[in-house]
Amino acid sequence: MRALYPGSFDPVTEGHQHVLHRAARLFDEVVVCVMANPAKTGRYPIAERLERLRTAAAGLGNVTIDAHTGGLLVDYCRQARIDVVLRGVRDGHDLDHEMAMARMNRELAGIETLFIAADPDLAHISSTLVTALARQASRQ
Numbered sequence: 001m002r003a004l005y006p007g008s009f010d011p012v013t014e015g016h017q018h019v020l021h022r023a024a025r026l027f028d029e030v031v032v033c034v035m036a037n038p039a040k041t042g043r044y045p046i047a048e049r050l051e052r053l054r055t056a057a058a059g060l061g062n063v064t065i066d067a068h069t070g071g072l073l074v075d076y077c078r079q080a081r082i083d084v085v086l087r088g089v090r091d092g093h094d095l096d097h098e099m100a101m102a103r104m105n106r107e108l109a110g111i112e113t114l115f116i117a118a119d120p121d122l123a124h125i126s127s128t129l130v131t132a133l134a135r136q137a138s139r140q
Contacts, residue, residue, distance in 0.1 A: 003027040003084040003114070006073055008037045010044055012052040019088035019116050024060045031080060032057065036069040074109035085111055090118040 005023055009016060009032075023030045034049050044052075046067050057063040068076040073085065085105060089095045095115065102113035 001027055001084065002029045002031065002080070002082045003086050004073075004077060004080070004082045005030055005032045005086040006035045006068075006076075007033075008040055008042070009034050009049045009053060010040065010042055012049065012056050015088060015090070015118050017056045018119050019086070020056060020063065021060070022116055023086050024057075024063055027062070027084070029062050029064065030060075030086070031064045031066055031082065033065075033076065034067040034069070035073060035076075072108075074105055074111055077105075077111050078109060083111060085113045087113055087115050088118055089115050 003023060005020060020032060032053050034046055050065055050067060053065045057065060087098045089098055105111040
């Protein structure tokens with residue numbers, strides 16, 4: 001079975017990598033796809049995010065890296081014949097947001113969503129936090 005692990009991955013974090021490695025053990029194929037998020041301003045170019053994802057997926061023979069920045073996630077799933085979307089969740093706030101998206105994807109296209117709970121040791125990490133720390137370090 002094929003699964004899609006979508007996200008902005010801006011930047012790729014240890015939490016993303018942990019979810020990816022767990023997902024690779026659960027599915028025959030995992031497609032990691034950089035998606036556009038209109039609510040976020042991209043900090044890193046898509047090409048850089050794709051390269052970082054390729055590095056994160058090194059050694060995982062059943063993982064494919066892709067990008068889809070025009071159109072809905074369900075459109076990509078239909079075109080790629082993917083029936084399951086994977087989402088990592090850190091806390092209740094993430095779950096509340098993701099549940100609404102999961103319901104919409106299921107109603108629009110019959111796409112199911114599998115939630116993977118974040119490793120407790122990594123749950124505090126977000127792309128926003130990683131970027132803020134990198135900016136602070138570069139100023140010093």
